[in-house]
Amino acid sequence: MKVSREQMAENRRRILDVASRLFKDKGFDAVSVAEVMKAAGMTHGGFYGHFTSKDDLVAQTLAHALAADSFGDGEFSGFVRSYLAPRHRDNPGSGCPTAGLAAAIRHQTPAAKAAMAEGLRTQIARIEHALPDQGSADARRAAIGSWAAMVGAVILARSIDDPELSNEVLEQTRAWIDANVG
Amino acid sequence: MKVSREQMAENRRRILDVASRLFKDKGFDAVSVAEVMKAAGMTHGGFYGHFTSKDDLVAQTLAHALAADSFGDGEFSGFVRSYLAPRHRDNPGSGCPTAGLAAAIRHQTPAAKAAMAEGLRTQIARIEHALPDQGSADARRAAIGSWAAMVGAVILARSIDDPELSNEVLEQTRAWIDANVG
């Protein structure tokens, strides 16, 4: 059955939202096209009317998710605190797409890598802008270094079974960034 | 055909070595049991004499690879320089298993996560020991923070298609660590 133009646009948006959550939760490979479509309230058949392939969905989902990624209106140190928190570590599906997906992008198409590059540029600029000495060479260095540490810390914290060590990785990284930024 | 005891032990070692390289290069999901066995010079049938499942191979490969992971005899800053180098970024198969596999461990078995926890503990201790103020609370903080930054930087640098930005991520993270350690 055909659907109205708006309905189709909304369906497409829902597919991207749902795919973002599922990909972040389970990884690109562990999520089937049929699973995405079912979660979006449709069957798998209509998928290829919206996207040319699963690779296409991956690339568009990345662009979609990374565009929305941001840190509200708080200060930088508030952003760091919430980013390096157990709540974020324990909820990848609703969390940062960079922490959840960056490592897997290496095995994806050029379009996916291009979307990631654009998202990374934006994020570095955002952080740089939020730092006290914005515009200086030190600020760019601190933006890149602290963002790498944040992403790395969440990935490491999620990769282990030892809750104590996992918490320490988050907390020490937060303290290390706090001590060295600004 | 049966093989000698030593031959079998060597076969097992070769499977783990080859699996480590393939997993780091292509990811756990993209490497089949048959591919690992073929690369080790055998057919897929004998696999289950060495390991109970592919999950078992993943966990044992991680333990194997992380145990060997270390930074030679150089200084910490030399280790950082070679870790955050284009050569390392561009050769995941022969590179650090943490940078190559950490993010994927989230989707693996508890045994894999336990192997990663052990590897992470060891690596943090190694770095802490190599720092000038080893033993202090600051040294542990710096060890964890800089290791998170190194791992995150390599993952980010590998996830994008823009060589200039990728190089900058490596270089600025190196400078940021250099400026804040010791």
Place this chain on the structure above:
DNA sequence: ACATTTACATGATGACAATCATATTTAAAT
């Protein structure tokens, strides 16, 4: 209203992978 387009559903198709069953060959044990 009618014709046409099109978004989605249903149901193949073909490829590939993990695991297992059985056969073969040879190292060890006696």
Place this chain on the structure above:
DNA sequence: ATTTAAATATGATTGTCATCATGTAAATGT
């Protein structure tokens, strides 16, 4: 030497997935 046990090979088996072919019904344009 002969027997036994084990390591690997060969060849199913079973399930899953991406993609495609075709059907259907509703929306849009005339």
